[in-house]
Amino acid sequence: MAPVTITGETLYSDVGISFWGGIDPLNGNVIDQTHPLVGRSIKDKILCIPSGRGSCTGSQVMLELCLNGNGPQAIILRDADSILCTGAVIAEEFFKDENIHIPIICAVGQESFSQLLQNGEDEMMLTIESNEDSEVVFIRNNNGAHEISSKNLLAMKPTLTSDGCDEEAQQAKSHAESLAQRVVARVGSISGATELIPITSAHIDAVTYIGQGGLRFAKRLVELGAKVKVPTTLNSQSTDRRRWKQLDIDETFATNANSVGDAYLELGCEMSFTCAPYLLPNKPSKGDNIMWGESNAVVFSNSVLAARTEKYADYFDICAAIVGFVPNTGVHRSANRTPSIVIDATGFIREHLLARFHTDTVERYEAYESGIDSLYPVMGWLSGKLSDGRIPLILGFDLLPSVSRDNLKAFSAAFGTTASSPMFHMANITPEAIGDNLITDMILSCGARKIEISKEDVIKAYISLDSGKESGDEISLVALGNPHLSVEELKDLINIISLDDRRKHDDVKLIATLGRQIHSQGDQLGYTKRLEAFGVTFINDTCWCMLLHPPIIPSANPSAKILTNSGKYAHYGPGLTNCHVRFGSMYQCIEAAKSGRMGSSMGRNMSWLRPFSTQTLIRHIKSIVR
Secondary structure, three states: OOOOEEEEEEEEEEOOOOOOOOOOOOOOEEOOOOOOOOEOOOOOOEEEOOOOOOOOHHHHHHHHHHHOOOOOEEEEOOOOOHHHHHHHHHHHHHOOOOOOOOHHHHHHHHHHHHHHHOOOOOOOEEEEEEEOEEEEEEEEOOOOOOOOOEEEEEHHOOOOOEEOOOOOHHHHOOOHHHHHHHHHHHHHHHHOOOOOEOOOEEEOOOOOOOOOOHHHHHHHHHHOOOOOOEEEEEEOOOOOOOOOOOOOOHHHHHHHHEEEEEEEHOOOOOOOOOOOOOOOOOOOOOOOEEEOOOHHHHHHHHHHOOOOOOOOOOOOOOOOOOOEEEEEHHHHHHHHHHOOOOOOOOHHHHHHOHHHHHHOOHHHHHHHHHOOHHHHHHHHHHHHHOOOOOOOEOOOOHHHHOOOOOHOOOOOOOOHHHHOOOOOOOOOOOOOOHHHHHHHHHHOOOOOOOEEEEEEHHHHHHHOOOOOOOOEEEEEEEEEEEOOOOHHHHHHHHHHOOOOOOOOOOOOEEEOOOOOHHHHHHHHHHHHHHHHOOOOOEEOOOOOOOOOOOOOOOOOOOOEEEEEEHHHHHHHHHHHHHEEEEEEHHHHHHHHHHHHHHHHHHHOOOOHHHOHHHHHHHHHHHHHHH
């Protein structure tokens, strides 16, 4: 084939972007309020970023951009990104008969990427030359200088030498299985995988509805008679399947959202619809090779459960579940699970937090009022940002008296929004980082790559999450359950509500999302009845990153403010909803639900950085004297 040349305006950033929650698939605009490119359009541009980050749903956005004609001409990455590539692969494999533009995607490495950022040319010229093995991309500025060569990741030579099937099994494959296998093989080639390995379970993130492309993809698999080969759970879909009418959800949207869910159920997936599959009874065990989508679940399963999964893209997830295999690459391999950067919170925790835990005399009120639960999403968000694509070893949290599963759930979800790596290690907390000798070896493996977290770092992270602070104190909606609530969190909510006799403010909606199984357990324990009596509305099957429109979300106006205790939702919410979003602890969420307001004082909101009250401090001193 003759060489093809692409010329276009170039957008640069040294910050990765999650296409889901970061780019509007309807117009190509950057909507992530924390990103340097916010407000710019990637349509027909050459986008130069280090990598994707955050959500596995970025592949869905990529597909919709391709089908809507709003995608970039090319994406130049520092690091190969299988999530972005998967959306383009699906566009080619399932919609190849349609006249759509598929962007060139290449990864140039650290040195060349730094050179591109340094040069910062307004326009760039890409020449694509085909050979027998691949497509070579030559990247130049308009005067032909500073040439860099790379390969089009969408045209890589197949690297798999083994697909896990013998010749008889290959011949017995249906058309659906062969198509799914081709997707798995193409994505595997991007990472250079040479073999596939069997998986014990799958969790499908692609069940959300963000456009007709995803619905058509799922229906096509059903038409081909595809079925999953391993136990497969479903992530949150885009509406409450049973109560969408009661919640006054638009009928057309609800119909499309339920149609996507119906298609995946027909493929043999379980009726789970939760973004917290690790709360289900059949969660994976240490060392299990699994295929999970949904960024928070991926991070939690790798880090907290010590199972093994890459951060798999939407659409790849269901293809792998149909095949029953994934590429043996990334963190499926033990060598790739080693940390390569140290994030040290020891000094910060010792200086600013430990005083709160050096006494047993802190009353229950102050234990909740301190809002210490909000520490974990703040630190997760910050750690993901600082890790810069590497697996971090996080130091200092073992100084605290306890770190609960829900603390790690909140940390994992926030980490997953800013990190491109699929896991972290937390010294003497997570199962693959237990023991002083092992931790010492991990620290040594990181060499000079070490970042010490300061109080100023933490405050800046909190300010980023509490982005709606300047919009005023009034709160319209309190949003809980991203990720889905646990039974323990239901109990915590009851305890906080019971601290005084005030009722929910009439002008504040208090809504919590949770999976059906947890909701059922809450019913049996009497928790949900007590919470509903206070004024909590429960929603199943979906989650806050999919609840994007009125009447659940306030209509966009200067007084429409959402308060959440989720670092993930605080990050994505402003761009997804066009509303001001405040961030606080669970205690602050309930206080706002009762009063209708949340103060804007940073010292008050980050109360875990404040010293004890005078009365508690006196009790503490007396306990030491005794």
